[in-house]
Amino acid sequence: MVNSSIRHRAVTLGLRPSAPGSRPGICRIYSITSQVRCISFSDSSRSQAFLRPTASLAVKKSTRPAKMPPKKLAANERAKLGRPSNNLKMGIVGLPNVGKSSLFNVIAKCDLGKSANFPYATIEPEEARVPLPDERFLWLVDQYKPKSQVPAFLTCIDIAGLTAGASTGAGLGNAFLSNVRSVDGIFQVVRAFDDAEVIHVEGDVDPLRDMEIISTELRLKDIEWVEKGIEAQARVVRGATGLDKKRKEEDLATMQKALKLLQEDNTDVRKGDWGNKEIDLLNDLKLLTAKPVIYLVNLSEKDYVRKKNKWLPKIHQWIQDNNKGDQLIPFSVALEERLLALGSPDAEAEELKKLGPNVTGALGKITTAGYSGLDLIKYYTCGPDEVRAWTIRQGLKAPQAAGVIHSDFEQKFVCGEIMSFDDLKEHGNEGAVKAAGKYNQKGKTYEMVDGDIAYWKAGG
Ligand SMILES: Nc1ncnc2c1ncn2[C@@H]1O[C@H](COP(=O)(O)OP(=O)(O)OP(=O)(O)O)[C@@H](O)[C@H]1O
Numbered sequence: 357m358v359n360s361s362i363r364h365r366a367v368t369l370g371l372r373p374s375a376p377g378s379r380p381g382i383c384r385i386y387s388i389t390s391q392v393r394c395i396s397f398s399d400s401s402r403s404q405a406f407l408r409p410t411a412s413l414a415v416k417k418s419t420r421p422a423k424m425p426p427k428k429l430a431a432n433e434r435a436k437l438g439r440p441s442n443n444l445k446m447g448i449v450g451l452p453n454v455g456k457s458s459l460f461n462v463i464a465k466c467d468l469g470k471s472a473n474f475p476y477a478t479i480e481p482e483e484a485r486v487p488l489p490d491e492r493f494l495w496l497v498d499q500y501k502p503k504s505q506v507p508a509f510l511t512c513i514d515i516a517g518l519t520a521g522a523s524t525g526a527g528l529g530n531a532f533l534s535n536v537r538s539v540d541g542i543f544q545v546v547r548a549f550d551d552a553e554v555i556h557v558e559g560d561v562d563p564l565r566d567m568e569i570i571s572t573e574l575r576l577k578d579i580e581w582v583e584k585g586i587e588a589q590a591r592v593v594r595g596a597t598g599l600d601k602k603r604k605e606e607d608l609a610t611m612q613k614a615l616k617l618l619q620e621d622n623t624d625v626r627k628g629d630w631g632n633k634e635i636d637l638l639n640d641l642k643l644l645t646a647k648p649v650i651y652l653v654n655l656s657e658k659d660y661v662r663k664k665n666k667w668l669p670k671i672h673q674w675i676q677d678n679n680k681g682d683q684l685i686p687f688s689v690a691l692e693e694r695l696l697a698l699g700s701p702d703a704e705a706e707e708l709k710k711l712g713p714n715v716t717g718a719l720g721k722i723t724t725a726g727y728s729g730l731d732l733i734k735y736y737t738c739g740p741d742e743v744r745a746w747t748i749r750q751g752l753k754a755p756q757a758a759g760v761i762h763s764d765f766e767q768k769f770v771c772g773e774i775m776s777f778d779d780l781k782e783h784g785n786e787g788a789v790k791a792a793g794k795y796n797q798k799g800k801t802y803e804m805v806d807g808d809i810a811y812w813k814a815g816g
């Protein structure tokens with residue numbers, strides 16, 4: 357029997373079934389029409405379309421985050437640093453006048469970012485949802501030919517420039533650092549282009565010094581934050597008794613360990629070795645150096661095209677020495693702006709071809725790196741009405757993944773019918789995947805895999 361209570365609730369909430377002909381006993385995927393931003397693309401521009409949102413996709417200030425309920429970890433599960441949310445944000449951080457707002461504008465295809473040739477052009481943070489390039493999504497759209505299509509997005513925030521002394525309030529540093537605190541990951545823009553016309557607040561171009569400044573300011577702010585935490589926690593410990601006292605002491609010890617890491621070992625908190633309980637405490641502290649960082653090195657167009665710049669090997673070495681494992685992506689704001697101004701993906705491709713055989717833009721790589729740096733993966737829902745990518749954090753179980761669509765799907769979760777994108781592509785259609793025994797029912801303990809295609813069943 358079709359579950360009428362869910363269907364009814366879905367309708368009263370303004371939801372609609374996305375696939376006609378729901379099978380008995382199956383509550384098909386519902387789209388939350390009031391919340392979905394649908395964008396449709398003409399066939400010719402579609403392959404590039406996900407790199408080209410209209411300005412309307414850029415939204416000022418933050419939207420309400422979709423909070424996920426805290427989950428209990430199984431004994432063998434590892435806790436993760438960061439917010440347990442599917443709505444995570446990358447902040448664009450760096451010294452003033454290094455190209456942050458210009459990057460924001462080309463990445464979001466908008467002009468909300470205050471890009472200008474003077475320091476502190478940006479004061480208020482701006483936010484945009486940037487569609488992710490996604491070959492699998494394009495293939496699914498081709499297969500299902502849906503009425504609407506919604507790709508996955510990465511939320512990016514343009515933040516004001518930080519200067520030496522920011523952690524003690526210089527250059528509105530405290531306000532700007534609180535903007536950094538509110539994001540989940542950091543795109544750190546590093547200037548490696550020479551241009552006498554573009555002022556450098558430190559007087560000359562030196563990416564290593566700049567990286568040192570940003571790193572120092574973030575660590576100093578964390579040290580101040582943790583020291584305050586330790587003071588408060590010590591008072592709490594003094595007032596506590598019994599088992600509660602022991603737990604409070606453990607938290608205090610975690611804070612002391614974080615302080616030592618930052619102060620004595622000159623190491624970011626995210627590089628520490630932490631247990632699950634420690635991570636829970638660190639997540640409450642919302643430390644700046646606990647956030648993942650991707651270094652974006654802004655080159656002149658010439659250096660980007662020839663893949664050569666005197667600073668690049670030194671920047672690479674600095675990352676190895678200071679924050680081993682963090683990703684470095686070279687790009688050129690100058691080139692990306694010029695490509696965008698050409699006005700069409702075809703003209704862009706033509707221009708890139710002229711520049712050399714292996715020259716591509718870097719924006720897709722940047723958004724994709726931000727997405728995976730935040731530990732995000734996608735699953736898809738597909739039907740004749742809509743093909744849609746849903747963003748979840750890696751490690752999420754099926755009920756919570758279903759809950760991203762609507763909380764009822766999580767609360768009344770029965771199971772998911774799941775096939776992988778690769779199987780669908782290999783076998784050509786759902787029927788053939790079923791015949792091959794690769795379209796399976798998954799229960800509450802199933803951990804979602806990037807590229808899963810899901811149909812949820814929910815009970816009454
Ligand atoms: N690769 C590049 N080559 C040449 N000029 C560039 C490059 N990248 C950025 N610029 C120029 O640098 C100037 C500063 O850029 P932008 O306003 O984006 O910096 P910002 O980091 O946002 O600064 P602020 O911190 O003041 O907000 C602009 O004039 C921009 O055109």
Ligand SMILES: [Mg+2]
Pocket residue numbers: 456457458470471477478514515516517
């Ligand atoms: Mg700016």
